[in-house]
Amino acid sequence: MAPDDAVLPLLAPGAELEHLVGGCTWSEGPVWLPDEGPAGGPARGVVRWSDIPGDRVMSYEPATGASGVHRTGVEHLNGRTRAPGGGVVQCSHGRRRVEVERPSPDGGEPLLEVLVDSVDTPEGPRRLNSPNDVVVDAAGSVWFTDPTYGLFQPGEGHPGEREYDGCHVFRLDPDGVLEAVATDFEQPNGLALSPDGDVLYVSDTGRISDRAGDGNHHVRRFAVVTGDDGRRRLTGGEVLHVCERGVVDGFRVDDAGRLWCSSEDAVLVLSPEGELLGRVPVPEVVANVCFGPENAHGGQDLYVAASTSLYRIATRVRGAEPR
Numbered sequence: 001m002a003p004d005d006a007v008l009p010l011l012a013p014g015a016e017l018e019h020l021v022g023g024c025t026w027s028e029g030p031v032w033l034p035d036e037g038p039a040g041g042p043a044r045g046v047v048r049w050s051d052i053p054g055d056r057v058m059s060y061e062p063a064t065g066a067s068g069v070h071r072t073g074v075e076h077l078n079g080r081t082r083a084p085g086g087g088v089v090q091c092s093h094g095r096r097r098v099e100v101e102r103p104s105p106d107g108g109e110p111l112l113e114v115l116v117d118s119v120d121t122p123e124g125p126r127r128l129n130s131p132n133d134v135v136v137d138a139a140g141s142v143w144f145t146d147p148t149y150g151l152f153q154p155g156e157g158h159p160g161e162r163e164y165d166g167c168h169v170f171r172l173d174p175d176g177v178l179e180a181v182a183t184d185f186e187q188p189n190g191l192a193l194s195p196d197g198d199v200l201y202v203s204d205t206g207r208i209s210d211r212a213g214d215g216n217h218h219v220r221r222f223a224v225v226t227g228d229d230g231r232r233r234l235t236g237g238e239v240l241h242v243c244e245r246g247v248v249d250g251f252r253v254d255d256a257g258r259l260w261c262s263s264e265d266a267v268l269v270l271s272p273e274g275e276l277l278g279r280v281p282v283p284e285v286v287a288n289v290c291f292g293p294e295n296a297h298g299g300q301d302l303y304v305a306a307s308t309s310l311y312r313i314a315t316r317v318r319g320a321e322p323r
Helices: 005-010
Strands: 018-021 027-033 046-051 056-061 066-072 077-082 088-092 097-102 111-116 118-121 124-127 134-136 142-145 169-172 178-182 188-193 199-204 218-226 232-242 251-253 259-262 266-270 276-281 286-294 300-306 309-314
Touching: 005 276, 018 056, 027 077, 027 088, 027 309, 046 077, 046 286, 046 300, 077 134, 088 134, 111 169, 118 178, 134 188, 142 188, 169 232, 178 232, 188 251, 188 259, 199 251, 251 286, 259 286, 259 300, 266 286
Parallel strands: 027 286
Antiparallel strands: 018 309, 027 046, 027 300, 046 056, 056 066, 077 088, 088 097, 097 111, 118 124, 134 142, 142 169, 169 178, 188 199, 199 218, 218 232, 251 259, 259 266, 266 276, 286 300, 300 309
């Protein structure tokens, strides 16, 4: 299962997909943390990802190849990104919130801070559904998606009811103001910003929860604009790319604006205009990806969270996120 010829110029010479870690149930939400290490160890950089049904967070250290469990009993965490000032912004299906995890100064249990767990409605505050994926922009605003998978997918949260009318994309500003910026999704899922921060890409994976298989399975593109009040909102929202095999769950953007997307059986590489440039086949269903440490070829390694495993392939490109 070799990558398509059109993708080869973006990969390191002779690059092959490597299987790094197995034994998970459903791998999701990878992030590269260059300033962290295993508990009690030096900060050589780790890739951290979720095993959602396993209710644990996994860790892989590229410098040594060591892997293990970072935390258990985490309430079915999903997507994550680096937090301004250190730590991780992460989405909790089980607690229905977005939170920040930071290392404890004394080396004990990590410190957790709740960023948001409810939305104001005319009837009063209502809990979020199950925040899924998250990105932080250059101004420190947190953008996240809020589908309902943690409420009905076995092992991905706790059975529950949707408390507000919809599944929205939200923006949380540093001053605590929360705003729904896109409200016409079936199931908003992965999201990423363009290198200049002026475009937000969001996938809609409604097909997963549509028993007839007729739900959305595409990526949309929004322009990010600043209003008179100084807050950033979205315009547009046209469909950029329709995924032919499965859905685009999570994805990242490189410094040339290309999207590296999960799909049923591969990582898809899309141009900023949504053209499918090529595929990197993966032997398991892909959930999400992230760019990791720099390599000897002038780029960064791409880490792939797929079903039971974590994979890696060396590229010649550099990631544009986290910002």
